[in-house]
Amino acid sequence: MDGILKEAEVRMAKSIEHLEQELQSIRTGRANPALIERVQVPYYGTPTPLRDLAQISAPEARMLVVQVYDRGQMGTIEKAIRDAGIGLNPANDGEVIRVPIPTLTEERRREYVKMVKQRAEEARVSVRNVRREELQLIHQRERAGEIPEDQAKRAGDQLQKITDAHTGRIDAIGQRKESEVMEV
Structure with missing residues (x-):
């Protein structure tokens, strides 16, 4: 069970890492x-x-x-x-x-904010896909009799907590980038 949860955590962390790399290429008012x-x-x-x-x-x-x-x-x-x-x-x-680096117009800033929101949503979808795949593995093992039902339920709950933590980080990263973009 721990292997599945660790695998999920690693894959979700990679989604966040990818989001951070993507957001670095979105212009703010500062040279970067x-x-x-x-x-x-x-x-x-x-x-x-x-x-x-x-x-x-x-x-x-x-x-x-x-x-x-x-x-x-x-x-x-x-x-x-x-x-x-x-x-x-x-x-x-x-x-x-x-x-x-030219200053950004208000309209351009709003376009970049939309882009930030889109990239953050893609990362959230990626994290949810990882959760879904790992949950399927847990249910397969439960049906095969490898793990008892209560252990599968606990693992599912832990997986949901991991997912919530990662989506929370994604939200925070997205909001931070949005405020950077809107900063004049």
Whole structure:
């Protein structure tokens, strides 16, 4: 029984981890290297994340600086950031690529909040799917006579508590990101 509960907890934690990674790529009003580190750059024909090709820093609240390891790729990286669909317009000065972070309009902030809510809901659905799958395993073992009914009921209750804890964390993460996005 403990194996099923531990497996459920690990899988639910992965859903939360994935949500956090997804939310990092959603713009707030501040510069954050995570905003562009996963931008795919065609590096000698192979799509490569920007974080593998350059050092990204945020020296100012509204500016990202990209120090490219291979200067021959500066134009390609600049184009990849511009074409990433995140509304950024990088400037290449020959040494580094500067990426000014424009302030968000109220309308754009609301769009991002919707995106945050959607990603949080996807994570909640993922957690509930894990609960459903693990609950099915518990019921299968109960029907097969491997575990008694009262133990299956206790395991189901524990699984529900684990699920509630993880959905609570998802809600908190989502609300925190929403307030970051709406902060002017």
